[in-house]
Amino acid sequence: MLHFQQNKVNKESLELLKKMSGIFPSQCIRERTAFKPTQEVSQLPLFQKDNAKMAMQEILQEIFNIFSKNLTQSTWDGISIVRFQNRLYQQIQQLEACLKAQMEKDLTNPESEDLQHTSWRVKQYFQGIDAFLKEKQYSLCAWEIIRVEIPRCFVLTDKLNRSLSN
Template identity: 30%
Template sequence: MINRCILQIALLLCFSTTALSMSYNSLQIQLWHGSLTCAKLLLQLNGTTEDCLNERINFKVPKEIKEPQQLQKEDTTLVIFEMLNNIFDIFRKNFSSTGWNETLVENLLGETHLQIHHLKSKINKKVTLESIRMNLRLKSYYWRIMDYLETKQYSNCAWKIVQLEIFRNFSFIIMLIDYL
C-alpha cells in the first residue's frame, strides 16, 4: 500500500515537472514570436533618425536586461513582463507628432498586450528583496525614457530616439526569452 502511494507521488512529481517545462516551452515560443512581430512593427514605423542623432542619450539599461544568465526563470519572466508593460505604457502616450501609421501603433500595442497576458500566469508571486530592487531599476530606466519624451515635448526626434531604444529593448527581450 505504501509503495503504491510512493509510486503515485513520484509519477505526479514527474508529470508536474514535465508539464511545467512544456508550459515554459510554449510560453517561450509565444513570446519569441510576439517579440519578433513587435520588432518588425517598430521597423515599419516610418522616419529616419539622421537629423536626430545629436539628441540621442544613454538611458542606462539595467544589468538585468543585458545579463539574463544572472536571473532565475521566474525572475526572467518578471523582467520581460515589466519591460512589456512599460513599453505598452510608452506607446500609449502622445505620438501624434510622429506621423506614424496609427494602425501600426495599435497593432504594436495589441501584440504587446497579448504577450503581457501570456506572462501573467507565469509571474512569480513571491516577493524578494532582489525582485523589488530589480523592479525599481527597471521602473527607473523606463521613467528616464518617459522623462526624455516629456522634456522634448513628444517631438518627432524624441519619438525616433525612443523608437530606437524600444527596438533595442525587443532585442534584449528576445535574448531573455532564449534564456527561458
C-alpha cells in the same frame, strides 16, 4: 509553448517598430546624443529563471506604457502603432496568466529582494525614457530616438525568454 509564442511575438513587434516610421530622420541625428539613459538596458541584470517571466512582463508593460503616451507629434503609421500596442498587450496578458499559474503551483516568493531590485531598475530605465520624451515635448525626433532604443529591450526579453527554455 510560452518560449515559442514570446519569440514569435517579439519578432513581430520589432517588425512593427520598423514599419511605424521607416528610416530614421536625418534631422534627428544631432538630437540622438541628447538621449542619455540612466543605464543601458543591456546592463539590467539577467534574472534568475524563476523571475525571468516577471521581468519580461515588467519590461513589456513599461514599453506598452511608453507607447500609450502622447503620440500626436509623430508621423508614424497609425495601424502599425495599434498593432504594436496590441502585440505588447497580448504578450503581457500571456505572461500574467503564466505567472498566475506558476504562483498557484509553487509558492515562489514574487517579492524577493532580487526581483524588487530588478523591478526598480527596470522602472528607473523607463522613467528616464519618459522624462526624455517630456523634456523634448514629445517631439518627432524624441519619439524616433525612443523607437530606435526600444529594440534593445526586446533583445533583453529574448535573452530572458531563452533562459526559460534552458
